[in-house]
Amino acid sequence: xxxxxxxxxxxxxxxxxxxxxxxxxxxxxxxxxxxxxxxxxxxxxxxxxxxxxxxxxxxxxxxxxxxxxxxxxxxxxxxxxxxxxxxxxxxxxxxxxxxxxxxxxxxxxxxxxxxxxxxxxxxxxxxxxxxxxxxxxxxxxxxxxxxxxxxxxxxxxxxxxxxxxxxxxxxxxxxxxxxxxxxxxxxxxxxxxxxxxxxxxxxxxxxxxxxxxxxxxxxxxxxxxxxxxxxxxxxxxxxxxxxxxxxxxxxxxxxxxxxxxxxxxxxxxxxxxxxxxxxxxxxxx
Amino acid sequence: xxxxxxxxxxxxxxxxxxxxxxxxxxxxxxxxxxxxxxxxxxxxxxxxxxxxxxxxxxxxxxxxxxxxxxxxxxxxxxxxxxxxxxxxxxxxxxxxxxxxxxxxxxxxxxxxxxxxxxxxxxxxxxxxxxxxxxxxxxxxxxxxxxxxxxxxxxxxxxxxxxxxxxxxxxxxxxxxxxxxxxxxxxxxxxxxxxxxxxxxxxxxxxxxxxxxxxxxxxxxxxxxxxxxxxxxx
Numbered sequence: 300x301x302x303x304x305x306x307x308x309x310x311x312x313x314x315x316x317x318x319x320x321x322x323x324x325x326x327x328x329x330x331x332x333x334x335x336x337x338x339x340x341x342x343x344x345x346x347x348x349x350x351x352x353x354x355x356x357x358x359x360x361x362x363x364x365x366x367x368x369x370x371x372x373x374x375x376x377x378x379x380x381x382x383x384x385x386x387x388x389x390x391x392x393x394x395x396x397x398x399x400x401x402x403x404x405x406x407x408x409x410x411x412x413x414x415x416x417x418x419x420x421x422x423x424x425x426x427x428x429x430x431x432x433x434x435x436x437x438x439x440x441x442x443x444x445x446x447x448x449x450x451x452x453x454x455x456x457x458x459x460x461x462x463x464x465x466x467x468x469x470x471x472x473x474x475x476x477x478x479x480x481x482x483x484x485x486x487x488x489x490x491x492x493x494x495x496x497x498x499x500x501x502x503x504x505x506x507x508x509x510x511x512x513x514x515x516x517x518x519x520x521x522x523x524x525x526x527x528x529x530x531x532x533x534x535x536x537x538x539x540x541x542x543x544x545x546x547x548x549x550x551x552x553x554x555x556x557x558x559x560x561x562x563x564x565x566x567x568x569x570x571x572x573x574x575x576x577x578x579x580x581x582x583x584x
Numbered sequence: 585x586x587x588x589x590x591x592x593x594x595x596x597x598x599x600x601x602x603x604x605x606x607x608x609x610x611x612x613x614x615x616x617x618x619x620x621x622x623x624x625x626x627x628x629x630x631x632x633x634x635x636x637x638x639x640x641x642x643x644x645x646x647x648x649x650x651x652x653x654x655x656x657x658x659x660x661x662x663x664x665x666x667x668x669x670x671x672x673x674x675x676x677x678x679x680x681x682x683x684x685x686x687x688x689x690x691x692x693x694x695x696x697x698x699x700x701x702x703x704x705x706x707x708x709x710x711x712x713x714x715x716x717x718x719x720x721x722x723x724x725x726x727x728x729x730x731x732x733x734x735x736x737x738x739x740x741x742x743x744x745x746x747x748x749x750x751x752x753x754x755x756x757x758x759x760x761x762x763x764x765x766x767x768x769x770x771x772x773x774x775x776x777x778x779x780x781x782x783x784x785x786x787x788x789x790x791x792x793x794x795x796x797x798x799x800x801x802x803x804x805x806x807x808x809x810x811x812x813x814x815x816x817x
Contacts, residue, residue, distance in 0.1 A: 302689050313677065502673050505633070506734065507663035508690035509656065 306516035321488035325528025328481040333536035339470045341550045353428045355421040355437050355451040363445035380427035385420045389413050485572025493580040517577040525569020529562035585611045591641035601627040603798045614768040616784050617777040619794035625777040629746045634658045666735025666743040670750035672727045674719040680730045681715040687734045705733040725756025745776040
């Protein structure tokens with residue numbers, strides 16, 4: 300192991316330019332992956348925020364009996380999907396409309412009669428904020444006699460679902476594509492290293508080194524390059540994150556675990572790339 | 585020790601590198617392999633260290649059957665052989681000592697035993713004082729001595745030398761040849777490919793001559809025949 304490590308390190312010493320080049324290319328491909336990862340992380344956060352606002356609103360018929368409404372509130376809160384149910388009276392609705400719809404404030408002031416119905420706003424628990432559950436809850440709310448209409452923005456919820464699916468799919472595809480690119484790049488640098496050291500490899504073979512022994516330093520070298528590339532990519536992503544935060548918009552960075560996973564992923568693709576390359580090229584030396 | 589039986593070897597692009605070659609080199613023997621360039625000397629060497637496989641016929645070396653060897657047995661065979669080339673094949677960025685130690689390290693020798701074993705063979709080839717020198721700081725003869733030390737350090741039963749004096753001046757040639765003779769005298773079989781006929785005439789060793797891939801002369805066979813017929817040359 301000691302010898303393997305020494306031989307792997309020798310390559311960095313002997314071909315510093317090639318090593319820097321390969322670490323840099325790996326770093327950049329992982330950086331692109333990292334940037335996309337940041338987009339996904341932030342999109343997830345944003346989706347989460349939007350999801351929180353997914354609610355079902357049941358508009359009540361005018362003059363709905365207050366006792367029945369109170370009882371209904373309790374029943375609704377007992378639904379397994381429901382996080383909270385809030386009663387909004389006609390007056391509350393008007394006050395809120397005045398506060399939120401600034402443009403229409405003048406119109407609102409001049410109203411002689413409150414046109415807004417009372418409503419029950421139902422928030423769902425996390426995990427139930429998708430189309431199926433939302434529809435099911437809406438359906439049950441319609442069952443109450445004093446409910447006039449139920450709105451939950453079906454399109455909105457469905458779009459959210461699709462967006463989430465799309466983000467995951469694009470993430471997987473782009474991630475896989477860049478992993479392949481990084482593997483090819485590492486394979487190429489290992490190929491160069493093998494060719495560069497072909498004389499040494501031939502001598503190792505002559506004195507009776509096994510193929511496994513010859514291969515090991517290259518694998519270690521690939522893993523180290525991947526690791527370094529991953530580290531640099533995280534650094535670059537962090538710099539990008541700082542810039543975005545400062546000049547564009549407030550965003551989130553990877554958690555420590557996510558960052559560690561990217562670096563580890565770098566090491567894995569370094570290992571895979573060198574393993575795929577070294578066996579093939581050792582045969583030709 | 586080394587036994588070729590009716591060995592044929594075809595070139596990849598057609599034609600025969602070796603035609604029906606049979607010979608046997610016994611333990612502790614010194615044999616010259618002679619012939620013009622392209623006569624097949626290097627092919628014989630490559631078959632011995634299992635770099636190539638015979639197209640037909642049988643090659644046996646130190647208990648291994650080269651025809652049927654599995655790839656992972658090849659390193660094990662090579663650890664029983666010492667191999668020396670015309671172009672030395674030293675690693676330029678390592679000292680003489682490191683070049684020799686390298687041969688032990690790659691075979692997984694215990695690291696505590698390496699320095700002493702390396703110094704012993706460097707002393708044997710007369711280069712103990714230049715252990716820290718890099719190949720470029722050494723003369724051709726000295727570089728070949730380092731290569732021989734590297735070949736010896738695993739205590740091989742056979743030393744293969746493919747034109748070991750081909751790049752050396754006359755004085756260095758004599759020195760390296762004497763070293764090979766000393767090594768043989770201590771019990772290691774030596775197979776030396778060379779086209780230096782002066783060298784061949786100097787020593788009373790067996791001569792195997794190849795011509796266009798065929799074995800045309802083997803002094804031990806002639807000696808045996810001479811002994812059998814009771815006659816002399």
